[in-house]
Amino acid sequence: MNVIYSIGARFGGAGIGTVACNAAREIERRGYLKKVICWSDENSGIRKDKISTVIPMGAFISRLPFHGTVDNCYDWLSSFHVSDCDVFHGWNNHSLISLRKAKANDAKIFIERASSHILRYKELVAEEYGRFGVNAEVVDGGVVRKCLQEYEECDYVLVPSEFAYESFMEQKFNKEKLIKIPFGVDSGRFRPMKKKDSVFRVLFVGQVIMRKGLQYLLEAFSELNLKNAELVVKGKVQAEMRGVVGRYEKLRNLRLTSWVEDLPRLYSSASVFVLPSIEEGSALVTYEAMACGLPVITTPNSGSVVRDGKDGFIVPIREVKALKEKILYLYENEKEAKKMGRSARKNAERYTWEKYGRNLVAAYRKALE
Known part of the structure; x- marks a missing residue:
């Protein structure tokens, strides 16, 4: 099994970059990682010959505030790095062009949605903006359409929680395409230490x-x-x-x-x-x-x-x-x-990245049966 993992972020950076890095490490550790496609590699520990950064200065570009445009740019650039694979794993709103290329080569397509369904996301944040008088667009209409299209064209959507799972079910999403895998934590790095004051x-x-x-x-x-x-x-x-x-x-x-x-x-x-x-x-x-x-x-x-x-x-x-x-x-x-x-x-301690990787690879294998 060969897996291509794609994320339009700083791979190994904070937030989604951390999730992606730990996922790819576990896929690599099991011998299934063909390559990672990303904006930049932030000391992830993955072998350099398995990382394809889409453009020089990717770390800088990924931080630009034009999120929809940046994600579309990444999707287009990353598609040139997609080659034959059994599984293509891409992040939502980063992957429409790439997934189509991978799918044309008969790969199984997994889309990672590390939030609630895009329509639920938009609804909740819009309510909050209304409550506090924030005069801003929650999410660009083009982003919504692209997210929905990726949901439609992929084989599976990965979500990390019951809340995210239920947000898809509320939209009458196909249950057979939905996979819930909670994230993990490095409990060696994050561990109890003595508190030094009484505050x-x-x-x-x-x-x-x-x-x-x-x-x-x-x-x-x-x-x-x-x-x-x-x-x-x-x-x-x-x-x-x-x-x-x-x-x-x-x-x-x-x-x-x-x-x-x-x-x-x-x-x-x-x-x-x-x-x-x-x-x-x-x-x-x-x-x-x-x-x-x-x-x-x-x-x-x-x-x-x-x-x-x-x-x-x-x-x-x-x-x-x-x-x-x-x-x-x-x-x-x-x-x-x-x-x-x-x-x-x-x-x-029950939620290790090793367990996350084990569940993720099991989902890949089941899809390929």
Whole structure:
């Protein structure tokens, strides 16, 4: 079996680049990786002769803010690197031209959708923009059409969570084409470390954008006004959130940072991790926080593997009252918070990248039967 893996991102970089890198490593480790096609290789560890970067300066181009145009450019360029294979695995909105070329050579086509269905995504984020008066287009119409076309033309769509899976079922998508495989975490790198102070620290890690739900955490934490407590937000504040964040910047116990050198150490400095997402596929930061031994407060829409009441709490989206109740509970019940953190660590240990790779390769094999 020969697999070509294509992603229009910095391979081995943050976010989807991390998922792609770990997937390709597992495919390579089993002897099935023919090549990776990407914008750039960010020290992924994959053999250089198996990586095809589509153009010099790919890392720079991938960061340009014209996302639809950049993705279309990648799709066209990457198609020149597609050759005979048994399986073509491409990321959604990066792969229409490439998948057609691979399909013409009888490859089985897997499209990775690391978010909810594009129409559900658009609906949820549009609602959020409306609630906060953001005058911007959620997603270009061309992107929506391309995503839908890839769903139609591929053999299988891969999703990482029950939330993402159900978003497809709500659209009457063919169940036989849908495969759910949760992501993984490096529980050697992300591990519990001793907390060095007594501050009750609430941590948020992620892009500071509407769909991550930070606006509700800021409101909840501000209203709680806890003593000896701090909210740390690690992430770059995007334009759509500047007005919201600006209203809270003078909070004495709010710390904003766009970069940290040691992410596992940051997790271990916290008492609880909170990600009140409106829309995700399966947020890697929830796996990382759990692996670091933190109780996690999140929503069903984060696509996490958190077990409600065991590893933390699952709260409804946009519910400031519920966020306040759960944060306050962990603030007042330190022993229970630590117990949940230990449970979260044990649960995270079940979600390895090796297991992810094993499930992924099994899906490939089944498709080729």
